[in-house]
Amino acid sequence: MxxxxxxxxxxxxxxxxxxxxxxxxVVAHREFELGVSKLAPGEAARRFQAEVRPALDxxxxxxxxxxxxxxxxxxxxxxxxxxxxxxxELAAGLIAVEAGAASVRIVPGLRCQGLAGSPDVMRGEETQxxxxxxxxxxxxxxxxxxxxxxxxxxxxxxxxxxxxxxxxAMTGELFAVLSRHSVLKGEGPSDDPAAFDEGLAAAGExxxxxxxxxxxxxxxxxxxxxxxxxxxxxxxxxIGAEVAAVPRLLGLDRDQSVALLGDAALCAHxxxxxxxxxxxxxxxxxxxxxxxGLFALYQLGARP
Amino acid sequence: MxxxxxxxxxxxxxxxxxxxxxxxxVVAHREFELGVSKLAPGEAARRFQAEVRPALDxxxxxxxxxxxxxxxxxxxxxxxxxxxxxxxELAAGLIAVEAGAASVRIVPGLRCQGLAGSPDVMRGEETQxxxxxxxxxxxxxxxxxxxxxxxxxxxxxxxxxxxxxxxxAMTGELFAVLSRHSVLKGEGPSDDPAAFDEGLAAAGExxxxxxxxxxxxxxxxxxxxxxxxxxxxxxxxxIGAEVAAVPRLLGLDRDQSVALLGDAALCAHxxxxxxxxxxxxxxxxxxxxxxxGLFALYQLGARP
Numbered sequence: 001m002x003x004x005x006x007x008x009x010x011x012x013x014x015x016x017x018x019x020x021x022x023x024x025x026v027v028a029h030r031e032f033e034l035g036v037s038k039l040a041p042g043e044a045a046r047r048f049q050a051e052v053r054p055a056l057d058x059x060x061x062x063x064x065x066x067x068x069x070x071x072x073x074x075x076x077x078x079x080x081x082x083x084x085x086x087x088x089e090l091a092a093g094l095i096a097v098e099a100g101a102a103s104v105r106i107v108p109g110l111r112c113q114g115l116a117g118s119p120d121v122m123r124g125e126e127t128q129x130x131x132x133x134x135x136x137x138x139x140x141x142x143x144x145x146x147x148x149x150x151x152x153x154x155x156x157x158x159x160x161x162x163x164x165x166x167x168x169a170m171t172g173e174l175f176a177v178l179s180r181h182s183v184l185k186g187e188g189p190s191d192d193p194a195a196f197d198e199g200l201a202a203a204g205e206x207x208x209x210x211x212x213x214x215x216x217x218x219x220x221x222x223x224x225x226x227x228x229x230x231x232x233x234x235x236x237x238x239i240g241a242e243v244a245a246v247p248r249l250l251g252l253d254r255d256q257s258v259a260l261l262g263d264a265a266l267c268a269h270x271x272x273x274x275x276x277x278x279x280x281x282x283x284x285x286x287x288x289x290x291x292x293g294l295f296a297l298y299q300l301g302a303r304p
Numbered sequence: 305m306x307x308x309x310x311x312x313x314x315x316x317x318x319x320x321x322x323x324x325x326x327x328x329x330v331v332a333h334r335e336f337e338l339g340v341s342k343l344a345p346g347e348a349a350r351r352f353q354a355e356v357r358p359a360l361d362x363x364x365x366x367x368x369x370x371x372x373x374x375x376x377x378x379x380x381x382x383x384x385x386x387x388x389x390x391x392x393e394l395a396a397g398l399i400a401v402e403a404g405a406a407s408v409r410i411v412p413g414l415r416c417q418g419l420a421g422s423p424d425v426m427r428g429e430e431t432q433x434x435x436x437x438x439x440x441x442x443x444x445x446x447x448x449x450x451x452x453x454x455x456x457x458x459x460x461x462x463x464x465x466x467x468x469x470x471x472x473a474m475t476g477e478l479f480a481v482l483s484r485h486s487v488l489k490g491e492g493p494s495d496d497p498a499a500f501d502e503g504l505a506a507a508g509e510x511x512x513x514x515x516x517x518x519x520x521x522x523x524x525x526x527x528x529x530x531x532x533x534x535x536x537x538x539x540x541x542x543i544g545a546e547v548a549a550v551p552r553l554l555g556l557d558r559d560q561s562v563a564l565l566g567d568a569a570l571c572a573h574x575x576x577x578x579x580x581x582x583x584x585x586x587x588x589x590x591x592x593x594x595x596x597g598l599f600a601l602y603q604l605g606a607r608p
Contacts, residue, residue: 080526111526114518114519114522114526115506115508115515115516115518115519115522116502116505116506116516116519116523117523117527118519118522118523118526118527118529119522119526119527120518120522120526121522121525121526152518153514155515167515168515168518168522169512169514169515169518170486170487170514170515170517170518170521171514173486173487174486174514174517177481177482177485177486178481180485181481181484181485182474182477182478182481183474183477198420201420202419202420204419205511206511206512206513207509207510207511207549207552208473208510208545208546208549208550208552208553209510209513209514209545210457210473210474210475210478210513210542210545210546210550211419211459211471211472211473211474211546211549211550211553212419212420213474213478214418214419214424214456214472214473214474215418215419215420215422217474218418218419218422218423218424218425218472219420219421219422221425222384222415222418222422222423222424222425223421223422223423238514241512241513241514242512242514242515245511245512245515246512246514246515248511248512249512249515
């Protein structure tokens, strides 16, 4: 079927674009190294028209963009919608930008009351999360807890298809900076399942992280473990600490089952962490969810 | 009085040296940018004889050295003594190295059973800690809890003048890597007491640190706080999380009073964190404690 929509997840490090037909099926897909962190002011609009649209033969399609493209670093600011919010609130908050004949609309991020009196925010995940919930009738009713791992992992409470509250945990960023810049830096890949499990066990109840982190050093210097296993151990320790402690911040029971949404390899690490704590989890594909969200927003009135 | 001993605290980043008279009083003091992290193999011995001894007019004095100079990066390895250990065990573990006519002895580090089945270790702090306890009769009896802040903060349980157990928390290193390399990086100095207190309050019970850390970002991006206040907030959050959670790892009561030992400015930050949690603390001078420890080891049989 002919393409009807240009759907983009435009984040900090790259831009993923799809054309979808009138039923929401993928016609074509391309990725671009055009993350907003690499763009100069004004560059987003120009490169979108000059590179993204032609590459997907989508010069005349309406476009919907989610992610950091709606931040101060991106194309234009799409102000945050406040929780609780569902797809209807996101659709109502779409921001149209001037870009030639065909429409371009940017999805707002979400904001909620966070920890310590500061608002917590997300940009991009809201489209995946609400797209995910809209995919199946059983997910769009009742209460769902979703963990979306990443540089800034999101833990999200969804009730009847609307995001009620969420908490951000910068687990992925902690892993990156500690792996590169601290005494815990390691050269090895993160693919040692035994060391990962050892890290999970060392996470305890997710308290006293600065002390628990030092065990990643002590087990090598004093315990004779190979330094190559440090990245896997560190990954297990950080994910284990997150999984142990963050749900309580959302007021969740210890045994609440969790939906994992996002990158498959990262979700597999989290699934192992849940398994070790006796918590049920089910993993869902983040890309399919993002497409479902972008397409739903198109259907909800983003047609030009 | 004439100098009788050359006492050195030789750490990762610098070397502090004193000559002491036969009563333990300071005759002269110098600092050298000769931290072991900057030394090539074999360089420690040569530069100690060629630079440190002449600068303090100490060519013929017996020398006692504590700190990372006793690690694989330093002069020679002084094997760890195992806890529980007091000054007698440290004195028994002194390692003599060949260096001209006058003796040079290196203080061993300490090792104890740590978290997650790995040994925890210290090098240098043991001399300060046991020197501190030896300074006063009331400190060398009964149970003392000491917090020694720094890049790798040590929490130490001392009973009757012997170190029983300790835990390392890499709070200072977390602050350094997050301040320099993460989304929490800040240009400002860490001298905003209100932001520090705000960070202390955001630390909660020291759980879910990856989530609480994100509040340092959210309060700027979503809460309108000035980015210049981020370093102070981050410092308060990390110290608050340490003070809230690490004592429990040592099996301490929540209201156990704590002795702070080390750098005065850093101790003042910790003292504020204790005060906000209603915990009594008293601050002691780390340099005086190190000198007391080195001199006590000299008296205990380190004479050549």
